[in-house]
Amino acid sequence: MGRFDQKVAVITGAARGIGFGTAQRFAEEGASVAIVDLDEGAAAEAAAKLSLVDGAKAIGIGANVSDGPSVEAAIDRVVAELGGIHILVNNAGITRDNLLFKMTEDDWDLVMGVHLKGAFLMSKAAQKHFVEQKYGKIVNLSSISAYGNRGQANYSAAKMGVQGFTRTLGIELGPFGINVNAIAPGFIRTEMTEATADRLKMDHDEFFKLNADANPVKRIGYPEDIAAAIAFLCSDEASYITGQTINVDGGVTLG
Ligand code: NAP
Numbered sequence: 384m385g386r387f388d389q390k391v392a393v394i395t396g397a398a399r400g401i402g403f404g405t406a407q408r409f410a411e412e413g414a415s416v417a418i419v420d421l422d423e424g425a426a427a428e429a430a431a432k433l434s435l436v437d438g439a440k441a442i443g444i445g446a447n448v449s450d451g452p453s454v455e456a457a458i459d460r461v462v463a464e465l466g467g468i469h470i471l472v473n474n475a476g477i478t479r480d481n482l483l484f485k486m487t488e489d490d491w492d493l494v495m496g497v498h499l500k501g502a503f504l505m506s507k508a509a510q511k512h513f514v515e516q517k518y519g520k521i522v523n524l525s526s527i528s529a530y531g532n533r534g535q536a537n538y539s540a541a542k543m544g545v546q547g548f549t550r551t552l553g554i555e556l557g558p559f560g561i562n563v564n565a566i567a568p569g570f571i572r573t574e575m576t577e578a579t580a581d582r583l584k585m586d587h588d589e590f591f592k593l594n595a596d597a598n599p600v601k602r603i604g605y606p607e608d609i610a611a612a613i614a615f616l617c618s619d620e621a622s623y624i625t626g627q628t629i630n631v632d633g634g635v636t637l638g
Pocket of ligand 1: 395396397398399400401402419420421422446447448449473474475476477497501524525526527567568569570571572573574575576
């Protein structure tokens with residue numbers, strides 16, 4: 384018996400990184416999984432790599448979370464091909480880092496569009512089904528950068544916005560049997576953080592060691608660390624938790 388037998392989980396931006404790690408975790412624990420990502424081919428390839436339990440299915444869907452019609456079509460496909468929807472993880476993300484004086488309007492709009500508008504559109508499309516069935520779990524990906532990070536005015540604002548969005552959906556959707564929470568990861572090794580090392584012109588291993596040394600547990604995080612926390616929040620053991628943001632960061636925000 385897996386915690387997510389007979390459940391359908393949709394994870395955005397799951398062709399790689401934290402999203403893919405999360406998709407693996409849900410698949411191992413019994414769920415059918417829809418991997419939603421910009422590139423349909425990459426999403427389908429990732430879906431094909433999942434180890435599923437008997438009777439579960441995985442599909443890859445190409446969609447842009449910041450585009451309304453694309454989101455509606457993605458959720459319709461999930462319901463048609465997997466038979467319903469129970470869990471939504473708003474994980475798709477991008478960075479367009481720059482100091483304020485160099486940040487362009489496009490850098491701002493793109494980051495807001497994926498993180499904030501994307502979470503809004505996906506949650507709105509999913510909640511129709513969740514409210515009808517009086518059951519649903521939403522986990523949004525915030526970040527410890529929400530608390531302020533040089534060069535990330537756009538990303539930090541979006542990730543703090545995700546926390547306000549999460550609290551508000553917690554209030555609005557709680558009466559319908561829907562739990563909405565957020566995870567704020569610290570430093571997790573993915574292509575996103577490798578790109579940050581490249582932007583800072585730092586060797587990857589040196590950059591990862593610096594980040595490991597910066598927190599009390601003295602290691603960097605991996606997608607599995609975030610997947611475990613997301614799975615807990617989507618499990619029925621966490622049904623009394625809603626509207627919360629949990630930092631999963633090796634304690635780096637403890638000061
Ligand atoms: P990642 O490796 O860069 O993966 C992000 C995925 O999202 C990519 O596959 C990307 O596709 C996809 N994506 C981007 N824009 C999209 C859109 N409009 N619609 C659908 N999919 C889209 O990132 P990650 O490190 O796993 O991060 C996952 C989430 O955790 C993000 O929300 C990120 O902000 C958050 N987070 C990460 C860290 C960390 O240390 N890694 C820390 C805190 C928070 P393309 O490759 O085609 O662009």
